[in-house]
Amino acid sequence: MNTPLLITIIILSIILFIIINILILLYIIYRKSFYFNPKKPKQSLDYLEYEKMKPYRETLVNLITNASKLPYEKVTIKSFDGLTLAAKLYLKDPNQPFDILVHGYKSFGIKDFSGGINLSLDNNHNVLLIDHRAHGESEGHIISFGINERYDVLSWIYYLNNRFGNNIIISLMGISMGGATVLMASELDLPDNVKLVIADCPFSSCVDIITKVTKEMKYPLFLVKRFLPLSARLFGKFDINASSALKAVPNSKLPILLIHGDKDGFVPYEMSIKIKNANPNIEFHTFKCDVHGLSYIFDTKRYKQIVTDFTNKHLN
Template sequence: MKKFVKWFSIVLGTLLILDIGAGMYFFHVAEVRGHKSFLSSSTELSKKDPLYKQRHWYQTVHKENWKMTSANGKHQLDAYYIPAEHKTNKSVILAHGYMADKTQDGGAAGMFHEMGYNVLAPDDQAHGKSEGKLIGYGWIDRRDYIKWMNKLLKAEGSNQQLVMWGISMGGATTMMTSGEKDVPHQVKAFVEDCGYTSVDDEITYQAKSMYHLPKWPLVPTVSLISQLRAGYNYSEASAVKQLHKNKLPMLFIHGSKDTFVPTSMLEPVYEATKGPKEKLIVNGAKHAKSMDTEPELYFKTVKNFLSKYVS
C-alpha cells in the first residue's frame, strides 16, 4: 500500500509540474506582450485594398496625440485624436484587436470621419505605444475605455454624443464596456464586430483549434496564472455577462466564414443584450474582414443603425 501511495504521489506530482509548466508557456503565448507567430504582421497598404481611400486618409491626416494614465494607475496609455472636418457633437471611440494597435484602425476611422464624427483611437495596455506587458483581452481595458470617454467629454464638452466601435478583441472590449455601471450617459450606441463571448470560451476554442488540446486541465491552469499575474480570470472576463447589464443599442457584426472567433459566438452575445439590437452577418467574410469584404454594405448598415440613436 505504501509503495502504491508513493508512486501515486510521484505520478500526481509529475503531472502537476507538467500542467503548471504548460500553463506558464501558454500564458506567455496568450497574454504576454510580444510577437505572435500565429498572427499576420503585414500592414502594407495597396491601392487594390477595398478600403484604400479610408486607410490612406488615416495614414496621412494630422492626428493629435493624447495620453492618459490607465484606470488601474499602472501605465501610460497613448491614443490618436482626429477632430471632424466640421465642428460636431458626435464622437466615436475605436477599440482595436488582439496584438493590433491604433495605426490599424484606418478603415473604421475613415468610415466614421465620412459620417462626420470626431475619432478617438487608443492603444490598449500592452499594445502599440501604450505601456504594459500583459494583455487584458478587453476585461482590463473596459475600465480604460470609460476613462477615455470621460477624457473626450472633458475636451470636447458634455454635449457630445458618443459611440464605441470595436473589432475582434476590441469587439469583446466594446461589449464588456457596455455592462459597466458608470458608462457616461452621453454614450448613445455600440457597434461590435466579431467579438468573443468570453475569454474562457475563446481560449478554450483556440486551445482545441491551434493545439488540439482539451479545456481541462490546461485552460483553468492558465486562467489561474492570469488571476495571479494579470488580476483577472477567464471566466469573469465575459462579454455575455456584461451584455446582460447593457440596455443601450448595439449593432453586432460577424463574418460567416470566421474561424478565429467562430461565427457561432454571435448568437449568444446577440441574445444576451437587453437593449435595442440589430445584427449583420457578412457572407463569405473571414475573421475581422467583414468591412473589407462588403464595405458598402458595412458602411450603410452602421450608418443606418446609428442614425436612429445619434442626431
C-alpha cells in the first residue's frame, strides 16, 4: 500500500471515529434529557422518602390518595404531530370556568396537583388534568421542555371550546415544566376565552434548567451546552431555542401569576425573578419553602388565598 493512500485511510478513520463518538454523545444527551417511556410512568411515591420530604409525607400521601378517588372522565385528542394525548376531565358545571392543569417533567398530574385539583374544584371550577406527551396515558417518547407541549395546551383549549362552546372561561395553570409550558403557551394566538395563566416554580428556559442540572451532576458542561441543540434537533426533532418562558412572557397579553419557593433546590427561585423582570405586569409571590413545587403544602391557606384572589380578580 502506497504512503498517500495509507495517510488518506488513517485520516478518514480518524474522522469516522470522531463522527461516531459525537453521535454517541448526542444520543446520550438525548436519552438523558429528552427521552421518557410513558409505558413505565414515573408514578412512584418513593421521592417522599427523601429527607426534605419527610415533614410533608403524610400530608402529601393523604392529598394524593384523596385526589386519586375523585370521579373523572378520560378524554383524548390528537396532537398537531399525530400523538394521542390523554387527560382527566373533572366536570362540575359546564357553565363555570375550566382550569387546565399542566404537570411537571417526568411527573404526573395527580401528584403535582394533589392539592391544586381540590383548590379548583372547591372554587366551583371544572378541571382538565392533562398528561403531557410522553407521560402517563399519552403517547410519545420525547419531552421538549414546553416547546411542543405549548401546542398541546392549545389543542386542549380547542377541545374544550369545541365540546362546551366558545363562551366558557379557561385558565391555564402549570407547575415546574408545566408552569414553563403555560407561560410559553401564553404568547400563542389563544382564543379570547382564555383569561389567565398561573405558573408555579417554572424554569426560565430549557437550556437554563439543563445547564443547572449538568453542573450539579458534574457532567462536562462545555460539551453538553455545545451539543444540546443538535441532540434535540437530530433525535428529538425540535428546536430548543424556539421558545422559552423568558422569551414568551413579554409577548403575553394575559394576566400572569407567578409563584416560587425562595429556597427551591431544583428549579432556582432566581429563574422566576428573571421571568418577572421580563414582564413587570406579572404578579409574583414567594414562599419560604425549600422543596421544589411544595409551596401549596408549605402554606396552604396563603397559597389558596393568592390563587383565589387572582382568579376572582380576572375571571369576574
